[in-house]
Each structure stands twice: as C-alpha cells, then as structure tokens.
Amino acid sequence: MLYISEIDQLSNYPSIDTDVLRTFVAIADQGGFTRAGELVNRTQSAVSMQMKRLEEDVLQRKLFERDGRQVRLTPEGQVLLGYARRILKLHSEVFNTLREPHMVGLVRIGTPDDYVMRYLPGILKRFSKAYPLIQIEMHCEGTPILMQRRDLALTVVSREAGNEIGELLRNERMVWVASPCFCVDEHEALPLAISGMDSFCTQWARASLDAIGREYRLAYHSSNGAAIQAVVGAGLAVTVMMESLVTEDLRILGSDEGFGPLHTVNLRLLRNPSMSSPITECLAEYILEGFRL
Structure with a gap:
C-alpha cells in the first residue's frame, strides 16, 4: 500500500x-x-x-x-x-x-524443434498464466519449410548475417559439439550429423573442415533436432549447434582438437500481417522478451 x-x-x-x-x-x-x-x-x-x-x-x-x-x-x-x-x-x-477482457482464440506459431526445447517452455508458461484461454498450435519444422508457410501467425527462424528479415530475437554463436566419449583422433573421416543438407549451418561446417583439410563424411541427417542430439550424445558423430542449446551431456570442441570458429546465426521473429490481432501481438512480445532472457 x-x-x-x-x-x-x-x-x-x-x-x-x-x-x-x-x-x-x-x-x-x-x-x-x-x-x-x-x-x-x-x-x-x-x-x-x-x-x-x-x-x-x-x-x-x-x-x-x-x-x-x-x-x-x-x-x-x-x-x-x-x-x-x-x-x-x-x-x-x-x-x-482491459480492452479485451475475454482473450480467447487460436494462434499458430512455427519454430524449429530445437528452439522449442530451449526457449519455448518458459515463454509459453508465462503466456498461458496471463492468458489461459488462448490456444496455441505449434508447428515444428526447419527454417526453409517454415519460410514457405503462409498459415502461421508468428514464426521463429534462423538467418545468416546479411540476410536478416523480421525482428531480432538474439545472436547465437555456432559451435562444434560432440559427446564427452567421442574421440576425434579415432576417426580418419570425421562423421557429421546434420539437420539440413543445404542449410547455411551445414555449409559453414563443411567449409570449415575443407579449409583445414580435414576429411569427413555425412553420417547422419535428420530435420529433427532431438534426433541429431541423440546421435551426437551417443558418441556417433559431431555436429554444429547454437551455443545456448549445448546441454550438460555434450561438450564443445575447440581449436585444441582442430576445430576452427564458426559464424554467428541470427534468430528472428516473423509476423504475418494478414493474421495480426491483439492476441498474436501480445504473444509476439512474450516471445521477444523470452528469447532475450
């Protein structure tokens, strides 16, 4: 008081x-x-x-x-x-x-599944507490597919520097990742686990290895981030991922093991103007805040 x-x-x-x-x-x-x-x-x-x-x-x-x-x-x-x-x-x-005391409706959002595991739980928990009657429909797919969809009100995507669109959520350093039990020297051709054959992150990884003359093979490919993480966690391959997504059961590979630095990726929020509403704008603000925490 x-x-x-x-x-x-x-x-x-x-x-x-x-x-x-x-x-x-x-x-x-x-x-x-x-x-x-x-x-x-x-x-x-x-x-x-x-x-x-x-x-x-x-x-x-x-x-x-x-x-x-x-x-x-x-x-x-x-x-x-x-x-x-x-x-x-x-x-x-x-x-x-106060203007919309009965905030009721459906919002469709799109995001790669690895972002769901790291960022979305806290965001959606806070949002649902404030607006319990709003239904959220999540679509988890890779950025190239999400970019083609027109039925999503809000979309979270990753973009490389110089190709930005939408609103900046955060900048993320890409890193080389492997299981603690993975021994780099035991592999003549380094096994890679990738999430997209033509993604710019995969291109960065291959260019980095080509630059140092390191042999490699594309051993595992999946658009599902959890599947890639499971393969890497089992010690079957190495991958590249955003630093904030590296869990305690994985380790970052550095220059002492022959891995050079990678580029920084931008996480961006896209709003669909044709599906704009007080509900979607409110959720967008929660997403913007949640990714910056």
Missing part, C-alpha cells in the same frame, strides 16, 4: 512516455537511430530529439555511446533497457486485458 507521503514523493519524479520507451528499445535492438525510426514510424531527427530530451531533461544520464552510425548503450542505458522492456510488456498486458 502507498501512503500519502509515498504518493507525494512519486509525483515529484518526471514521467517517461511509453512512446519514448518504445523508441529507445527500438534503437537498442536495431543499433541505430535511422533503422529504429523506420520501425516506430518516425524520422531520424524526431528519434534523435526524443532521445536528447530523455537524456538531458528527464533522466539527466547519458544513455548512448555513438561510433559513427553505430549506437551502443552505456551502462545506464543497459539499466534503462531492462526496465523499459518490463514497462512496455506490462503496458501491453493492461490494454490487452
């Missing part, structure tokens, strides 16, 4: 408009004022003015470090970013709950 003195104290603080916070978050996510302006439908000069007022008049703290066209958050900016995401999430929940 807030007492009168506490309410008076709160009233002395300046307020921050949610539109300003939304612009601030867009800058942090996009890495620049111009791209953020496109996202929030404002000019670059309007975005700059908003942030100048936020820094100088409201918070009196420097929030950005500028390096040419690139923008990075200061430590104070990082602190504000965490609060901004929480405030915008609560703001969205208030409007969705």
